[in-house]
Amino acid sequence: MLKIDNLHVRVAGKEILKGLTLHVNAGEMHAVMGPNGAGKSTLGNVLAGRDGYEVTQGSVVYNGRNLLELEPEQRAAAGVFLAFQYPVEIPGVNNTYFLKAALNAQRKQRGEAELDSMQFLKLVREKLRVLHISDDLLHRAVNAGFSGGEKKRNEIFQMALLEPALAVLDETDSGLDIDALRMVADGVNTMRDAKRAFVVITHYQRLLDYIVPDFVHVMVDGRIVESGDKALALKLEEHGYAWIAGRQAPDKIAAGAV
Amino acid sequence: MDAAALDELLGGTAREREESWRYSRNALRALSQQEFAVAVAPVELPAELLQQFDWPETRATRLVFVNGVFSRALSGKRVEVAQDASNHCELDLPQDLGEALHVVYVSVPGATPTRWQTNNRIRLGHGYAPIIEQHVGYAGAEVFGAVTTEFVVERDAGLGVTTISDLPDSCSLYRRQTVSVQAGARYRCTHALAGGRLQRFDLACDLAQADARCEQRGVFALRGRAHIDVQLDVRHAARDTASDVLWRGVADQRARGILRGAITVAAGADGSDAQLQTKNLLLSPHAEIDAQPVLEIYADEVKAAHGATVGQLDERALFYMRSRGIAAVTARALLIAGFCREAFGAIDDASLRAQLDAWLVRHLPLAGDTV
Numbered sequence: 001m002l003k004i005d006n007l008h009v010r011v012a013g014k015e016i017l018k019g020l021t022l023h024v025n026a027g028e029m030h031a032v033m034g035p036n037g038a039g040k041s042t043l044g045n046v047l048a049g050r051d052g053y054e055v056t057q058g059s060v061v062y063n064g065r066n067l068l069e070l071e072p073e074q075r076a077a078a079g080v081f082l083a084f085q086y087p088v089e090i091p092g093v094n095n096t097y098f099l100k101a102a103l104n105a106q107r108k109q110r111g112e113a114e115l116d117s118m119q120f121l122k123l124v125r126e127k128l129r130v131l132h133i134s135d136d137l138l139h140r141a142v143n144a145g146f147s148g149g150e151k152k153r154n155e156i157f158q159m160a161l162l163e164p165a166l167a168v169l170d171e172t173d174s175g176l177d178i179d180a181l182r183m184v185a186d187g188v189n190t191m192r193d194a195k196r197a198f199v200v201i202t203h204y205q206r207l208l209d210y211i212v213p214d215f216v217h218v219m220v221d222g223r224i225v226e227s228g229d230k231a232l233a234l235k236l237e238e239h240g241y242a243w244i245a246g247r248q249a250p251d252k253i254a255a256g257a258v
Numbered sequence: 259m260d261a262a263a264l265d266e267l268l269g270g271t272a273r274e275r276e277e278s279w280r281y282s283r284n285a286l287r288a289l290s291q292q293e294f295a296v297a298v299a300p301v302e303l304p305a306e307l308l309q310q311f312d313w314p315e316t317r318a319t320r321l322v323f324v325n326g327v328f329s330r331a332l333s334g335k336r337v338e339v340a341q342d343a344s345n346h347c348e349l350d351l352p353q354d355l356g357e358a359l360h361v362v363y364v365s366v367p368g369a370t371p372t373r374w375q376t377n378n379r380i381r382l383g384h385g386y387a388p389i390i391e392q393h394v395g396y397a398g399a400e401v402f403g404a405v406t407t408e409f410v411v412e413r414d415a416g417l418g419v420t421t422i423s424d425l426p427d428s429c430s431l432y433r434r435q436t437v438s439v440q441a442g443a444r445y446r447c448t449h450a451l452a453g454g455r456l457q458r459f460d461l462a463c464d465l466a467q468a469d470a471r472c473e474q475r476g477v478f479a480l481r482g483r484a485h486i487d488v489q490l491d492v493r494h495a496a497r498d499t500a501s502d503v504l505w506r507g508v509a510d511q512r513a514r515g516i517l518r519g520a521i522t523v524a525a526g527a528d529g530s531d532a533q534l535q536t537k538n539l540l541l542s543p544h545a546e547i548d549a550q551p552v553l554e555i556y557a558d559e560v561k562a563a564h565g566a567t568v569g570q571l572d573e574r575a576l577f578y579m580r581s582r583g584i585a586a587v588t589a590r591a592l593l594i595a596g597f598c599r600e601a602f603g604a605i606d607d608a609s610l611r612a613q614l615d616a617w618l619v620r621h622l623p624l625a626g627d628t629v
Contacts (some may be wrong), residue, residue: 055537076583088578092596098579101592104581134264141596158582 001026001197002047002067004167007058009039009046009222016042018222019058024166027194031208031233032201034172034219035241040201041085043219044170047199048082049075061114062166076102077109077164083155083172090142095154096124099161103208129162132185156187167191168199191243201246205237218244259373259402261275261292264318267375267404274568278460281548282487285456289430291506291516294402297325297372303332307364310394310424315609323347324364326374326403334360341565345376351387351417358420358610361392363405364452365429371384377406386416390610393423393431400455404432411443413467420610424619425454427482434460441496448605449476450614452621454585462491465499465530474503475601479621480513480545487516490534494557506601507538508594508622509545518550521564525556534564539571539597594622 002024006080009017016039024030034040046053046061049072060067067075090098103123104114115123128135133153143151152172159167172184188198188211200211210228216233218241219225226244227233236244261272268275279286303324313321321339322332328341336355339347351359363376380389395401411417417437425431432452439445451457463472478486481521507515521532538547549566573594578590595618605611 048577050577050581071586072577072580073583073585076581082581084578084581088572088575090575090578090593090596092599093592098582098592101588102579102582102584105585105588109583162582 001063002199003059003061005059007046007060008056009042010054011042013054016032016222017046017066020219020223022199022217022224024197024199026197028215028244029192029198029200029211029213031211031213031216032199032219032224033203033205033233035214035237038219039222040219044082044085044168044201047075047080047168048072055226073105076111076162076164077106081157081159081162081167083152083167083169085170085172085174087143087146087151087155089144089146091144095140096138099124099138099158102158103162123161127157130190131157131160132183133157148175149177152176152180152184156184160187160191163191165195165201166197168201170201171203172200173202173204179196181207182210188193205233208233222243235241259292259294263294263373264290266501267373268595269404269406269434271560278489278518279487281514282360282456282458282485284330285485289402289456292371292400294371294373294400295368295500297366297368297374297401298329299324299329300366300601303364303366304396306368307394307396311360311362311364312425313360313609313613315391316357317560319355319357319429319447320360322361322362322364325366325372325401326363326376326405345374346577347376347378349378349380351380351382351389352538353385355387355388358390358607360390360392362392362394365401365403365425365431367396367401367428369399369434371400371402373404375404375406377408379408379410380586381412382415382417383412384415388418388420388607391419391421392507395422395425395429397426397428399428399534400428402430402432406434407436409435409437409445411437411439411445412610413440414442415440416444417446419445420605420614421447421449423451423453423457424617425452425457425619427453427455427484429454430456432458434578435462437461437463437472439465439470439472440461442469443471445472446604447472447476448614449474449601450617451476451478451488452480452617453484455483455485457484457486458489459487460489460491462493463501464493464495465501466495468497470496471500472502473503474501475604477507477598477601478507478515478517479508479598479618481510481621482513483511484513486514488518490517490519492519492521492532494527494530494532495523495524496527498526500531501533503534504601505536506598507536507547507549508541508598509547510541512542512544514545515547517548518552519564519566520552521554521562523555523560523562524555527557528559530557530560530562532560532562532564536566537597538568539594541571541594584605591622595601595619598622
């Protein structure tokens with residue numbers, strides 16, 4: 001589904017991603033962990049198509065298409081979703097209106113019929129029920145005055161409604177109390193199926209108690225330096241990132257061996 | 259137009275003009291170099307102009323002035339005013355109207371540039387009453403109108419004023435509203451201003467007695483070469499008075515917006531609370547907005563806060579919306595509309611709210627291209 005190969009990205013003249021390779025297949029749950037400044041959020045932003053991220057080398061292929069050529073809204077319509085680390089407040093734009101605009105814009109781009117208000121509300125109620133969240137967030141402006149936890153809930157709610165094929169969660173767990181964390185994890189787990197893939201970016205192993213990953217990758221200095229199964233996350237929790245910080249990317253080790 | 263004619267239209271002297279017209283001097287000079295004949299009110303209005311103000315809810319409660327002259331034929335049956343030879347009306351707001359008093363000022367062009375003026379005094383003795391003031395016109399030869407309104411809100415009464423202006427490029431409008439708010443009374447207003455070659459709006463609100471309150475909201479949405487100059491003057495003259503002023507401005511293309519918000523707390527007006535906030539969005543490198551809060555406080559125990567910002571569209575918000583699938587052009591329109599709509603929060607009348615939303619859609623850049 002997603003093939004990132006040797007990706008190099010510069011932000012404001014500084015190289016942040018330095019040859020990142022990551023392959024994600026449909027149905028898989030990948031966790032990307034790593035210390036501050038490793039480039040985890042840059043990865044999420046590049047996948048979603050944010051301005052100011054200059055790809056200098058490498059490729060990102062999503063379902064056979066060059067993802068980097070697409071506008072952010074085209075990526076969304078193609079099924080890519082980024083849950084923001086810092087969801088943006090949009091005063092004056094009603095959350096329900098925003099969600100309906102987003103869903104219908106995506107459907108239109110995909111050549112599907114747009115939902116009318118009744119159909120949309122039916123879908124909203126269904127998702128609210130599954131996620132066990134109340135509808136009061138819907139009547140307010142998008143994220144405006146939301147607490148940190150409410151913003152993250154809203155991200156998960158958007159994900160549930162938009163039903164992306166590839167969801168990238170950028171530190172959705174940070175700053176959450178245990179109840180909110182469970183809600184986020186439940187939202188993700190409910191959506192796990194054979195056609196959908198997740199990339200969960202996180203600092204802490206804690207989230208992975210609730211969302212069990214198929215693969216865990218450790219990112220240091222713009223590269224993935226170690227990959228494994230969920231046992232790797234536990235090991236990290238025990239030893240800290242210092243344990244892995246000195247490690248070099250596999251390609252470097254290979255190069256050094258020659 | 260000679261200085262005397264200009265003084266007559268603007269209700270002041272050339273010297274006063276120098277001060278407060280600083281940012282609009284050139285726009286005014288260009289106008290004053292033209293000859294404006296006194297306008298004549300036409301007998302019939304074009305249907306499309308009539309449609310703009312013929313709202314079903316207010317058909318019986320509207321007052322229509324065409325080029326400053328009261329039109330009995332276009333006005334509703336439930337309101338009665340007498341206009342004198344100098345286009346002056348006095349009105350005691352009746353309590354049993356049932357609907358908002360809808361005051362419409364229509365600018366109709368003549369064969370050559372024309373000017374008109376009118377001045378009205380509206381008094382609310384008690385209870386609560388809403389007023390909608392609307393300014394419309396149609397394109398043609400230049401028209402320069404001037405409307406002076408004096409509102410008196412008596413003890414413990416509540417007046418709600420909503421103004422909507424929607425003017426073609428060939429119309430200029432000078433408006434001066436003075437509001438006197440008596441003890442315990444409340445004045446709430448929302449202004450939506452758009453279009454016109456030059457629009458100048460002076461709003462002087464005198465919180466004359468203890469516990470008088472005013473809540474002001476406003477938006478100007480400008481494009482093309484529109485030029486709007488808003489001068490707010492809130493005066494806390496007595497104890498425990500409160501003002502809460504919030505304006506939003508948007509300027510695109512080569513438009514120019516000015517908002518000067520002056521708050522004065524007089525000596526002895528202790529316990530007063532004055533809040534003023536203006537936020538503005540520039541959508542083009544050629545547009546300009548000048549926002550200037552002025553606070554003068556002569557009392558000791560006062561709560562006062564003011565803020566003025568001029569900025570650009572939030573790129574993070576734009577990206578956030580696009581990442582959810584919303585096209586860039588639609589995301590822009592939604593963001594701008596949302597920014598303006600914050601000033602409409604106090605409007606709870608659904609049909610008026612719909613009018614204001616329609617106004618927004620007409621005046622925002624590309625806002626018609628929404629979902």
